[in-house]
Amino acid sequence: MTTDIHWFPGHMAKAIKQIVEQSKLIDLLIEIIDSRIPFSSSNPLVDNLRGSKPKLVILNKKDLADPVAIKSWLNYYQQQQIAVLPLDSKHANITKLIIEKINFVCAPKMERNKKRGIKNPKVKVLVIGIPNVGKSTFINALVKRNSARVGNKPGVTKGQQWLKLNQQIDLVDTPGILWPKIEDSQVALNLAFTRSIKEDILPKEEICLAAIKWMQQHYFSLLAKEYHLTTRDNFVITDESDLFQLLLIMQQNRFHKVDEDNVNNIVTDFLNKLWNNKFGLMSFEFPSASGTTPD
Known part of the structure; x- marks a missing residue:
């Protein structure tokens, strides 16, 4: 199976240029990533942008991810000596927690500023x-107001905005940006599984089959529950014909008919369940040597 997905609207190129300029002024970079795909949702441009400045990783949407995977990722970041904090997708009452984490990560710089005689040093x-x-939802929960638009689709935030967290900490919110070329299929x-690319440009059948394959191999019980599969449907998939056969079984169980020439109904049904988190807690990668599959 080959997949070639590229989505880099013009506003993203502009946003990157603006972020490069802002990165010269900041003391800390907070990167929001999806707990279900920490490797894939981490922008490779980030480390180049921040240089030697500290980074705090927010493992967001932990309430949608496999708890076993979350634990593995926390261990991974701790071993890499990267500050990390898991949060759920709604972020109720997180302001105090985030302020404490920011102060902890930025403590060395703040101490240096105080020694230089700078009273109440600002942190940007x-x-x-x-x-x-979930970046906009994170920002809104942090500042206790709807300062950033939110939505369960990519491309909602279009421009940068400065926000005051408290008298000491200022935040700059940025649009969601991808990198220009996604070379790893x-x-x-x-990214498609978690709806980080607009759905109208996706090869939906291919995305559907790939997600079904992952679930059949790693979360068969969740797939079986939704589509009334049996143990005999948990067969070894060796090629795309096997995978397509499983799709047809799901179509039969869901719609009580099989149509090899038209699978749009089952593809749409499956993707709606996937994108609306109807299957249950799942992760699509673990911190193995490759960064994308369970050990």
């Missing part, structure tokens, strides 16, 4: 993330 924080990782698929 850049918040960044790819589309649809599995990364592209993972």
Whole structure:
């Protein structure tokens, strides 16, 4: 299976240029990533933007991810000596928690400023993330008001905005940005699984089949529950014909008919369940050597 997904609207190129300029002024970069795909949802441009400045990773949407995977990712970031904080997708009452984490990560710089005689040194924080990782929801919960538009689709935030977290900490919110070329097809698929790419440009049948394959291999019980599959449907998939056969079984169980020439109904049904988190807690990658599959 090959997948070629590229989505880099003009506003993203403009946003990157603006972020480069803002990165010169900041003390800390907060990257919001999706707990279900931490590797795939981490923008490779981030480390180049921040240089030697500290980074705080927010493992967002932890309430949608496999708890076993979350634990593995927390261990991974701790081993990499990267500050990390898991949050759920609604972020109720997180302001105190985030302020404490920002103060902890920025403590060395704040101490240096105090020694230089700077009273009440300001901390400037850049918040960044790819589309649809919940960045705007995070910002809104942080500042206790609807300062940033939100939506379960990519491309909602279009411009930068400065926000005051408290008397000491200022935030700059940025639009969700991808990188210009997604070369790893599995990364592209993972972004599609979590709706970080606009659905109207996706090869939906291919995305559907890839997600079904992942679920059949790693979360068969969740797939079986929704589509009334049996243990005999948990067969080894060796090629695309096997995968398509499983799709037809799902079509039969869901719609009580099989149509090899028209699978739009089952593709649409499956993707709606996937994108609206109807299957249950799932993750699409673990921190293995490749960064994309379970050990």
